[in-house]
Amino acid sequence: MTNTLITGGNKGLGYETARRLIDAGHTVWIGARDAERGRAAAAALGASFVQLDVTDDTSVATAAKTLHAELDHLDVLVNNAGIRGDLVSPEDTSVEQFRTVYETNVLGVVRVTRAFLPLLRxxxxxxxxxxxxxxxxxxxxxxxxxxxxxxxxxxxxxxxTAVTMLTMQYARTIPDIRFNAVDPGQSATDFTGHLGHTVEEGTDAAVRLATLGPDAPTGTVTDRDGVLPW
Structure with a gap:
């Protein structure tokens, strides 16, 4: 049984990743901040739901305890949750606006990864x-x-940029776990105003890595077409 947790899995790319991995035979847990939306998404997909706010230490720790009580291991963690932040020019972006984005997109990855390392190992x-x-x-x-x-x-x-570097640092220093970064590209979701390619195309790289098992590499950055220029 391949156990997979996807943060921000109640909509968009996270939801599509969950759908495709369930079709591939994974047992998927959807982590979502909004319990009502998370449960509805999980029910529609045939997944399990765990309340998980990546910006909150207690929420993440509780989610880790919940999965530990249900599972003896976690094969795949997809750190998908992210926010765009306000649409303002760089010169008009305040420290607080930076902090809000970093709390989810960067510190959320750190918080969730640390909490689930025992189950992953x-x-x-x-x-x-x-x-x-x-x-x-x-x-x-x-x-x-x-x-x-x-x-x-x-x-x-x-x-x-920070997420990619974090991934490389984890890959270099934690050899018993494979760490990789994926770029969905501009995908047609609420996040992009429904511009770009399909959500299926946007999840190609993540699904490929999640289904490689022991053949998965570590320390890579890819999109659906291959290695991403960095």
Missing amino acids: AAATPSVINVTSGLGSFTLIHDPDRVESKYPLAAYSSSK
Whole structure:
């Protein structure tokens, strides 16, 4: 049995990732801040639900205890939960706006990963997949032919740069767990105003890594087309 937890799994890319992994035979737990929406999504998918606010230490610790009581191991953790933040220019982005985005997108990854390390280490070939973005790529934001160059989102973009580096540091120092980052690209969800490719295409990289099992690499950054320029 492959046990998988997806944060922010009640809608968008998280929901689609859950749907596809359930179809692939995974036992999926959806972590969501909003209990009503999380339970509804889990019921629709045939998943299990755990209340999980990635910005709250107590919520994350409680979620870890809940899964520990239900499972003897966790094979895959998908750190999917993230927020865009306010649509303002870099010069008008305040410290508080940065802090809000970083609390979810960066510190949320740290908080959840730390809490679930014991359950992950109980698995034979554990894997952590962190959802990053090409908007945090130094290469892509300077390419005028790429959509990433069109959005000067200082807080969001820099938070995803941090997520990628966090992933690399985890991969280098925790050899018993595979850590990889994936970029969904511009996918048609509420997050993007429904611009871009399909949510299925946006989840290709995450689903591929989550289903590789012992063949999964570590320390990679990819999108659906392969290695992501960084």
